[in-house]
Amino acid sequence: MLANKKLLVLGGKPASSYEIVQYAKKKGVYTIVTDFLPKEKSGAKQIADECWDVSTSDLDTLEKLIKENDIDGVFTGVHEFNIKKTIELCEKLNLPFYCNKEQWDLCSNKSKFKKLCRANNVPVVxxxxxxxxxxxxxxxxxxxxxxxxxxxxxxxxxxxxxxxxxxxxxxxxxxxxxxxxxxxxxxxFIKGQEFSVVYTLKDGKISLSSMCDKYFTHFSEKTIPLPEAFIFPSRYLHDYLEKENSKVIRMFQKQGLRNGSLFLQGIKNDDGFHFFEMGYRLSGGGAYRFISKLNGINNMEMMVNYSLKGSMTGHNLSQDDPNFNKVCCTLNFVVKEGIVGKEIGIENISNNSNIIYVEKRYNVGDRIEKTGTLRQVYMRVHIIEDNFSTLEKTIQRLQSKIRILNDEGEDMVTSWFDTKKLKGYSNVFK
Missing domain, CATH: 3.30.1490.20 (ATP-grasp fold, A domain)
Structure with missing residues (x-):
């Protein structure tokens, strides 16, 4: 039972924070969100039972408040700075968290991760x-x-x-x-199809939860490409299961990773699979939303449960199946720099039954900076369809109706996903 327990969430703005608080409240947990942002800029603060205007970097103050308020657990979403601070707090106060500092340092450091892969015959760039x-x-x-x-x-x-x-x-x-x-x-910098795999960990058992293909557009020769769409399941899923999955699972089991969620990113080309980084955390792309909807297992909820009970309760790994029985897409809307002046066609899109979640990161009046990073992702729309033909039509409809304009009336969206890329998926999963 989680009812009447107290959960402190570090950071109310990052992706997933709102859902973390939403889930905890549904379970009867008293929720507190802390960050330095005003309430109107921190989505999770707006629905929490209590808010603290304490920076997540101010560990001395947070430690004092946690003790004074009898907090049962501390958790955070996808923001890596906040994860490091959560680990520090939990280790100091002997509170449960799914990973420790040593594990986090290994998995969040790109060079250490690749060294680990090479030692376990897992291919890397x-x-x-x-x-x-x-x-x-x-x-x-x-x-x-x-x-x-x-x-x-x-x-x-x-x-x-x-x-x-x-x-x-x-x-x-x-x-x-x-x-x-x-x-x-x-x-x-190798060419090929970028992909991402997500694993759920419970009591030492590691299960592949999803695999997607990621499509990007280059806006500059020097900066990283920015995402247009993530397509589930990956067309390379069966090949991955046959060649790499068991090696990856053994690698992390040998390192003593027992609970939580992790994802790996890589490139697939004619030479095989090549990993380049990972995260021992929820993925910013929100794959858990599809996994939960289609397979009934939600690693975000399990990780919240762990922070309050010390156990990944609530779901059974036997429900995991990365070969989804429907097709999914995370459709990204990347925008250029400027001040947001107007949104068109966004307000009612979540009313469609095939759209399970809309993650909007900015609002009218916000300034978007030219960073060449994921900070230029204005919105992500999560879509589930029965087949790739209907998915193609849904994407085309959304891209024809949605507009994000700057304060001078100019379209800010930098590119649209070419749905012709879905043609190669039509006969993959029968």
Whole structure:
């Protein structure tokens, strides 16, 4: 029973925070949300039982308030800074959390993750090692293009694509500004189909929950491509199950990962699968929404339960099946910089039964900065259809009706997903 327990949620604005509070309240939990934002800018604060205007970085104050208010559990969503702070609080106060600091450091560091993969025969993208400053002898070995990343960043922050040594040196210096650890990884920028897999962990058992193909558009030769659509199930699911799934599961079991949720991202091409990073957390794309709707298992809810009871209760892993019996799409609306002046066609889209969730990150009056990162994703629409033919029609209808205009009346949406890319899926799952 969760009723009358107290849950503190760190960060009310990031994706999933609203749903975390919504679920906890449904279970009779007294919810408190803390961050430095005003209530109107922090969605989860607006529905919580109580709000604190304390920054998630102010651990001394939060520790004091947790003790004074007899908080039973502390949780957070997808924001990695807040996850690190939650781990610190929970370890100091002996409160349950699904992972510890050592596990988090391993899984959130891109270089450590790839080293772990290589040790377990799990394929990864080739990387070049730099210890400190860039050395000319290493640059001579590089085959361009490459992609430069801070090992400890997320959401595309500090990442650049480079086609020459000059661009590499500049990007490397810039990436250092976005790395707390001052560690940078340089990888081959390989072509292929990007994909993502999500696993649910319960008491040491690890189960593949979903796999999707991710479609992007390049807005600049230097910045990372930004997402247009995520399609479930992946056309490569059966190949992945046959070649990589068991190796990935064994790898994480050997590391002692027992509870929670994790995702891995990679590229599939003619040479096989190539992973480049992971997250030991809920995915920002919200795959748990599809998993819950189609298979009746919700790892977000299980992780909230863990923070209050020390156990991933509420759902059974036997319900997991990544080969969904319907087709799903997370449709992304990426916008250019500017002030949002008007929204058209958004207000009533959630009334459609085939649209299970609308995650809107901005509102009229907000300023969108040109970052070349996921901060330019204005909205995500989660769609479930019986087949790819109806999915294609739904996407076309949404893209024809929805407009996001700036304060001068210009369309801010940068590109639209080409539904012709769905044609290759029509006969994959029979």
């Amino acid at each position: 080739n990387e070049y090692k730099f210890n400190g400053d860039i050395k000319e002898d290493v640059i001579k070995k590089i085959k361009f293009p490459v992609i430069v990343k801070p090992v400890d960043s997320s959401g595309g922050t500090g990442i650049q694509i480079c086609n020459s040594s000059k661009e590499l040196i500049s990007a490397y210096k810039e990436a250092l500004n976005h790395s707390t650890t001052k560690e940078i990884t340089v990888e081959d």
